Amino acid sequence: xxxxxxxxxxxxxxxxxxxxxxxxxxxxxxxxxxxxxxxxxxxxxxxxxxxxxxxxxxxxxxxxxxxxxxxxxxxxxxxxxxxxxxxxxxxxxxxxxxxxxxxxxxxxxxxxxxxxxxxxxxxxxxxxxxxxxxxxxxxxxxxxxxxxxxxxxxxxxxxxxxxxxxxxxxxxxxxxxxxxxxxxxxxxxxxxxxxxxxxxxxxxxxxxxxxxxxxxxxxxxxxxxxxxxxxxxxxxxxxxxxxxxxxxxxxxxxxxxxxxxxxxxxxxxxxxxxxxxxxxxxxxxxxxxxxxxxxxxxxxxxxxxxxxxxxxxxxxxxxxxxxxxxxxxxxxxxxxxxxxxxxxxxxxxxxxxxxxxxxxxxxxxxxxxxxxxxxxx
Amino acid sequence: xxxxxxxxxxxxxxxxxxxxxxxxxxxxxxxxxxxxxxxxxxxxxxxxxxxxxxxxxxxxxxxxxxxxxxxxxxxxxxxxxxxxxxxxxxxxxxxxxxxxxxxxxxxxxxxxxxxxxxxxxxxxxxxxxxxxxxxxxxxxxxxxxxxxxxxxxxxxxxxxxxxxxxxxxxxxxxxxxxxxxxxxxxxxxxxxxxxxxxxxxxxxxxxxxxxxxxxxxxxxxxxxxxxxxxxxxxxxxxxxxxxxxxxxxxxxxxxxxxxxxxxxxxxxxxxxxxxxxxxxxxxxxxxxxxxxxxxxxxxxxxxxxxxxxxxxxxxxxxxxxxxxxxxxxxxxxxxxxxxxxxxxxxxxxxxxxxxxxxxxxxxxxxxxxxxxxxxxxxxxxxxxxxxxxxxxxxxxxxxxxxxxxxxxxxxxxxxxxxxxxxxxxxxxxxxxxxxxx
Numbered sequence: 001x002x003x004x005x006x007x008x009x010x011x012x013x014x015x016x017x018x019x020x021x022x023x024x025x026x027x028x029x030x031x032x033x034x035x036x037x038x039x040x041x042x043x044x045x046x047x048x049x050x051x052x053x054x055x056x057x058x059x060x061x062x063x064x065x066x067x068x069x070x071x072x073x074x075x076x077x078x079x080x081x082x083x084x085x086x087x088x089x090x091x092x093x094x095x096x097x098x099x100x101x102x103x104x105x106x107x108x109x110x111x112x113x114x115x116x117x118x119x120x121x122x123x124x125x126x127x128x129x130x131x132x133x134x135x136x137x138x139x140x141x142x143x144x145x146x147x148x149x150x151x152x153x154x155x156x157x158x159x160x161x162x163x164x165x166x167x168x169x170x171x172x173x174x175x176x177x178x179x180x181x182x183x184x185x186x187x188x189x190x191x192x193x194x195x196x197x198x199x200x201x202x203x204x205x206x207x208x209x210x211x212x213x214x215x216x217x218x219x220x221x222x223x224x225x226x227x228x229x230x231x232x233x234x235x236x237x238x239x240x241x242x243x244x245x246x247x248x249x250x251x252x253x254x255x256x257x258x259x260x261x262x263x264x265x266x267x268x269x270x271x272x273x274x275x276x277x278x279x280x281x282x283x284x285x286x287x288x289x290x291x292x293x294x295x296x297x298x299x300x301x302x303x304x305x306x307x308x309x310x311x312x313x314x315x316x317x318x319x320x321x322x323x324x325x326x327x328x329x330x331x332x333x334x335x336x337x338x339x340x341x342x343x344x345x346x347x348x349x350x351x352x353x354x355x356x357x358x359x360x361x362x363x364x365x366x367x368x369x370x371x372x373x374x375x376x377x
Numbered sequence: 378x379x380x381x382x383x384x385x386x387x388x389x390x391x392x393x394x395x396x397x398x399x400x401x402x403x404x405x406x407x408x409x410x411x412x413x414x415x416x417x418x419x420x421x422x423x424x425x426x427x428x429x430x431x432x433x434x435x436x437x438x439x440x441x442x443x444x445x446x447x448x449x450x451x452x453x454x455x456x457x458x459x460x461x462x463x464x465x466x467x468x469x470x471x472x473x474x475x476x477x478x479x480x481x482x483x484x485x486x487x488x489x490x491x492x493x494x495x496x497x498x499x500x501x502x503x504x505x506x507x508x509x510x511x512x513x514x515x516x517x518x519x520x521x522x523x524x525x526x527x528x529x530x531x532x533x534x535x536x537x538x539x540x541x542x543x544x545x546x547x548x549x550x551x552x553x554x555x556x557x558x559x560x561x562x563x564x565x566x567x568x569x570x571x572x573x574x575x576x577x578x579x580x581x582x583x584x585x586x587x588x589x590x591x592x593x594x595x596x597x598x599x600x601x602x603x604x605x606x607x608x609x610x611x612x613x614x615x616x617x618x619x620x621x622x623x624x625x626x627x628x629x630x631x632x633x634x635x636x637x638x639x640x641x642x643x644x645x646x647x648x649x650x651x652x653x654x655x656x657x658x659x660x661x662x663x664x665x666x667x668x669x670x671x672x673x674x675x676x677x678x679x680x681x682x683x684x685x686x687x688x689x690x691x692x693x694x695x696x697x698x699x700x701x702x703x704x705x706x707x708x709x710x711x712x713x714x715x716x717x718x719x720x721x722x723x724x725x726x727x728x729x730x731x732x733x734x735x736x737x738x739x740x741x742x743x744x745x746x747x748x749x750x751x752x753x754x755x756x757x758x759x760x761x762x763x764x765x766x767x768x769x770x771x772x773x774x775x776x777x778x779x780x781x782x783x784x785x786x787x788x789x790x791x792x793x794x795x796x797x798x799x800x801x802x803x804x805x806x807x808x809x810x811x812x813x814x
Contacts, residue, residue: 021539043543043710134611134707140442206612206706208794244809251811256803270801358543359709 018046021358025054029132029362032372036349036361043357048350052343055376063336068094068303071336073164078321078338079374081124084117084153084165085316086374091166092247093312093323095297097305098168106170106295107249112183112286113156113165114248114314115279119190120149121317122272122279126197129269129366133210138200145193148186152179168303170296180287187284194276202270211266215352215364218263225351226344229319230271231368235263241315248314252289253282265367272369302331318342318369338377342370388505388677415508419496426688427643428458430695437699461636468632473537476629480535485630485637488528492644494521499651500576502661502684504676507576514575515567518652519560522607525645526552532638533626544625547710548609554717555606555613561725562599565732566656569593569757575652579660583667584758588659592767595728595778597657601697603721604649606713608642611702613713650694654687658694661687712791719786727778735770739763 019040025033033054039047059078063071075090076083088110095102123146130138150160155176157163165171201207217227222235232239240257242250258274260267307329313322319341326335345368352364391414395406432447432454439446447454472481498514500507511517526549533545566589570578582588590597606613627638654660661683670679708716736757743750748760759767786792 019539021543130706134614135705136438136611137442137703140444144443200704201706203795204706205791205794206708208798209712209791210706210709212794212798213790238804238806240806243806246808246811251808256805258801258803260801261799266798267801274801274803357709357711359707 023361025051029128029365031128031365031370034346034365034370034372034375036365038358038361040358043359045353045356045358045361048353048361050346050349052346052372052375055372057377059377060336060338063333065332067331068305068333069168071333072166072168073162076162076164077373078340078377079121079316079318079342079371080161081371082117082121082317083161083163084157085114085121085314086321087163087165088114088248089312089314089316089321089323091168092314093310093325094168094303094305096312097308097310097325097327098303100169100297100299102170102297103294104249104291105174105293106297108286108290109171109175109295110166111249111253112283112290113153115282115286116149116152116183116186118279118317119276120146120153122276123149125272125317125366125369129363129369130201132362132366133207135201135204135207138197141193141197141200145190148189152182152186155179155182167296169299170294174295180290183283183287187280187287190280191277194273198273202273208266210359210363211269211367212264213262214265214356214360215367216262216264217348217352221351222263222348225348227319227348228341228344229316229369230268230275231319231345231348233257234260234268234271236261241313241320245313247312249286250282253285255282265363268367304329304331305333313339316341318371318374319345321374338374340374340377342368342372343375343377346370346375412508415505416497419501419508420493423493423496423644423647424640426647427640428462430643430647431461431639432458433692433695434699434702437696438703441700441703465636466633470633471631473629475537477535477537480531481629482634484528484532484535485634485641487531488525488641489637489644491521491525491528492641492648495648496651498575499648500579500655500660501687502680503576504680506661506680506684510574510576512572512574512577515563515573515578515652515656518575518648519556519563522645522648523552523556525641528638528641529626532630536626536629538629540624540628541626544628548626551609551613551713551717552607554714555603555721558717558721558725559600559603559607561722561729562596562603563656564725565593565596565728568732568736570656571757575655575660578656579662581757582659583662586662586664587764588657588662590657592771593657593728593732594771594775595724596732597653599721599725599728600653600657601694602716604653605698605701606717608645608649608698610642610646610698612705612707614702614707646695646698647691650691650698651687653694654690658690660690715789715791719789720782723785724778724782727781728774731770731774731777735767735774738770739766742766 021038021040022035023038024030024035030036035051035054037049037051038045057077059074062074066074072087072090075086078086123142127139127142127146130136130142153163154160156179157165217225217231217235219235219237222232222237227235228239236259238257238259241247242253242255243257255278258271258278260271305325305327307327309324309326311322311324313320315321320339321341322339324335324337324339325333328334349364349368352368353361356364391411392406395401395410399410401410435457436446436454447457450456450460472478495518497508498511498517500510529548529552530545533541533543533548536542566578567573569589569592570581572578572581605611627635630638663683663686666679666682666686670676670682739750739757739759743763747762750757750759750763783792790797
């Protein structure tokens with residue numbers, strides 16, 4: 001529809017041939033190996049087409065040949081920015097299929113650590129998004145805070161990025177000794193840092209002119225495409241899996257959902273910033289209420305969910321990440337299907353970009369916050 | 378003739394050496410040997426300045442970004458620029474298969490030449506510290522530096538790459554637009570100096586012992602903004618916008634040729650900083666220096682201190698460039714054009730009109746007996762009352778320019794950005810049935 005409008009306005013001008021620009025897979029700001037074929041009129045995008053699959057590993061197929069406990073590390077590498085969140089979907093799906101009762105301490109630790117991971121993921125989003133729009137310094141500042149979270153992860157899980165965080169039935173081990181103190185220190189320092197980013201960006205005229213009114217998507221379109229996460233809430237749809245179907249310990253937590261109004265890049269920017277504040281709030285509460293006790297449920301020798309299928313989803317940093325699991329009663333799943341939020345969010349790209357300039361394509365890819373590891377699987 | 382000879386005369390001890398050991402006659406010394414020495418010195422020093430500008434930029438960006446910057450090569454990484462230069466020199470000289478070989482080959486040299494030729498007229502200091510003082514100096518600076526755009530277009534076109542082409546087209550549009558604003562911004566200061574010779578502009582500021590930035594706040598700001606855009610620096614670094622166009626016009630360049638572009642960019646930055654210093658910040662002048670050195674007979678010391686003053690002033694402007702680059706996001710192409718044509722050029726025109734009015738009313742006041750002008754021949758030599766009048770009018774000009782600009786741009790989208798943006802609202806959605814029992 002957009003395309004036709006632009007074509008008619010251009011006819012009155014000089015005859016300018018279209019140019020096809022191949023953006024990626026090796027491009028600094030397609031956030032991985034995404035290839036976008038742009039059709040340009042001057043610098044205006046007439047049409048675009050995404051080409052994915054450069055990072056395809058066949059993860060869903062591999063899962064059919066692995067034991068339930070062995071599949072978990074593959075999930076960590078879907079959205080490698082948020083390994084902790086992704087791992088949680090898998091173990092919770094299996095636990096719920098088997099009807100395992102996970103101890104409350106494990107639930108609370110899961111809540112704290114996934115929220116820390118959400119902050120880490122949003123910080124990386126802020127860093128790269130700002131870098132795409134040209135504010136280089138925010139990159140370093142955001143990574144500085146992310147480093148604090150990664151240090152906690154390193155001490156807890158033994159890895160910074162590809163943490164294999166959870167086990168079916170609970171956690172591999174209890175929180176390390178200074179865990180509460182470390183997290184509390186981060187929680188106390190974080191709001192100041194967030195305000196720092198806001199002073200550089202939120203009121204900045206250039207930032208405003210690059211984000212306000214760019215990549216607008218209405219609430220209806222957002223629902224129709226199936227957007228989830230901050231991209232959906234930026235358009236003003238109050239949908240958050242943590243609220244709608246509380247998992248882990250979210251039912252006990254008190255937090256708000258930030259909603260945008262315009263559905264533009266700036267709204268999504270504010271929504272993500274506010275989500276970081278809310279995450280901090282959740283962590284603060286969970287730390288206060290953190291119960292004592294074991295962190296593991298009693299498991300059978302071999303994990304074998306009963307015959308049947310099950311769908312479970314959680315609110316990942318990028319959106320609703322879900323797992324559809326079909327079990328035939330053996331030690332290996334019959335079929336595993338991921339609901340990848342980045343893949344579904346990426347479908348909005350064309351609608352958001354057409355009619356904008358090349359520079360906005362980069363900003364819009366940034367605002368969608370995609371991860372190619374999850375899109376290609 | 379004697380006068381002209383004096384202009385080109387070398388430092389005494391250099392002259393003595395040349396006469397004693399090479400037995401050259403004064404004409405050869407004055408017109409051939411000494412200029413060559415000067416050129417060699419300036420090229421070396423500017424190249425060094427450029428190299429260490431990259432070092433400084435890295436250090437300053439590191440300071441802004443809470444990290445250390447280069448620390449490994451030499452103490453505090455001081456030898457980093459040399460290591461970088463060596464690395465680039467020894468890299469493979471790669472020319473893409475489908476590129477237009479000769480144009481691809483020559484474009485970097487045009488860029489560097491255009492940036493370095495300008496230094497021939499920049500007055501680094503009084504007396505022997507300037508290579509030549511042509512009476513169209515400022516015009517020459519503008520003309521030569523605008524040749525730089527040619528190099529960018531040729532580089533982008535000959536690379537036979539779409540990213541390079543887009544970068545080249547952007548840069549040509551950008552540099553052409555901002556050249557206009559830059560030239561117009563300078564006119565206000567020229568009304569006070571009444572000459573295009575850069576040395577005379579500096580002298581005009583020295584004689585009045587007041588820098589033109591005080592009379593011309595609007596002109597100075599406009600020149601700085603136009604200068605950043607002219608040099609393709611952030612936030613106007615669209616031709617090489619890394620996140621969109623990979624590296625813009627020099628995407629396909631590597632090794633030594635790339636380093637030439639890099640050098641040209643920094644040299645052009647030094648040029649703009651030097652011109653801003655010369656025209657607005659009083660060039661090599663600094664209060665009390667003359668009285669403490671030249672007046673007591675230490676002529677060469679005076680020149681050295683003056684050169685140092687000039688370099689420090691220009692470096693402060695360079696620092697502002699670095700500071701902006703590492704703080705601000707990048708404009709979009711159409712917004713850049715908006716700023717050029719709807720903000721910068723109207724502002725420069727308003728500034729010209731207002732400055733003309735100011736100068737004219739100062740003269741009128743003088744005629745009516747208020748005694749504002751000391752001496753009208755040559756540059757405008759003002760009395761204390763005249764200076765006060767000019768400063769006040771300059772500040773009023775700032776307000777008027779702002780008012781007129783906001784009226785012009787009242788209906789543009791970007792003017793009301795803050796009202797267009799929406800704040801987010803926080804809602805507490807009722808919780809659903811837990812997924813986990």
